[in-house]
Amino acid sequence: xxxxxxxxxxxxxxxxxxxxxxxxxxxxxxxxxxxxxxxxxxxxxxxxxxxxxxxxxxxxxxxxxxxxxxxxxxxxxxxxxxxxxxxxxxxxxxxxxxxxxxxxxxxxxx
Amino acid sequence: xxxxxxxxxxxxxxxxxxxxxxxxxxxxxxxxxxxxxxxxxxxxxxxxxxxxxxxxxxxxxxxxxxxxxxxxxxxxxxxxxxxxxxxxxxxxxxxxxxxxxxxxxxxxxxxxx
Numbered sequence: 348x349x350x351x352x353x354x355x356x357x358x359x360x361x362x363x364x365x366x367x368x369x370x371x372x373x374x375x376x377x378x379x380x381x382x383x384x385x386x387x388x389x390x391x392x393x394x395x396x397x398x399x400x401x402x403x404x405x406x407x408x409x410x411x412x413x414x415x416x417x418x419x420x421x422x423x424x425x426x427x428x429x430x431x432x433x434x435x436x437x438x439x440x441x442x443x444x445x446x447x448x449x450x451x452x453x454x455x456x457x
Numbered sequence: 458x459x460x461x462x463x464x465x466x467x468x469x470x471x472x473x474x475x476x477x478x479x480x481x482x483x484x485x486x487x488x489x490x491x492x493x494x495x496x497x498x499x500x501x502x503x504x505x506x507x508x509x510x511x512x513x514x515x516x517x518x519x520x521x522x523x524x525x526x527x528x529x530x531x532x533x534x535x536x537x538x539x540x541x542x543x544x545x546x547x548x549x550x551x552x553x554x555x556x557x558x559x560x561x562x563x564x565x566x567x568x569x570x
Contacts (some may be wrong), residue, residue: 362546377555379554379555379556382465383559389563389564390549390561390562390563391500391547391561392561393559394557396558398556424559434500438556442504443489444504444515445490445559446501446515446516447492447501447502449498449499450499
């Protein structure tokens with residue numbers, strides 16, 4: 348299965364933009380890139396997904412490299428409530444089997 | 458709209474006991490999955506199902522059984538609990554297809570003594 352690689356941790360200041368990177372060098376042509384986040388003591392929640400083009404929604408933006416081997420989740424103005432573990436996963440053709448890595452723990456400083 | 462409901466929220470077992478973690482969804486999702494999350498770690502896939510009557514193993518299936526007799530329910534059975542199975546268990550569901558996001562329950566916190 349294609350794996351993703353993320354930094355273990357990142358820090359940001361409140362109200363500043365945050366760029367969370369993810370490498371997925373073995374991505375296949377039909378794999379969608381999904382991002383989730385997990386707040387303390389909660390289950391993961393969906394953030395955004397994309398295939399080739401950059402995507403925006405109310406929570407974040409997703410920038411996908413032209414060769415699709417990496418992507419970046421962008422939080423435009425970090426708030427204290429954005430402190431969480433962020434997971435980048437590949438949703439494959441056999442989409443029933445999605446595997447998560449250890450994610451990036453984002454700390455937001457006031 | 459209840460979404461994904463997991464019961465119980467907390468459970469303490471003794472080594473060797475068996476139990477079933479319940480997961481139900483009311484969104485008519487084809488796909489359902491069970492994950493475990495150990496302290497400070499990411500989620501690891503235990504078993505998953507792409508429809509009623511169809512299940513398959515994930516990354517860490519040993520010691521767990523599943524069945525999917527209905528679209529709504531996907532119970533996870535611990536056959537003989539071991540301390541190594543102390544973890545938080547999450548159930549997730551989604552529509553089929555690579556675009557579809559997964560919806561997660563609030564988790565079951567399980568301790569094996």
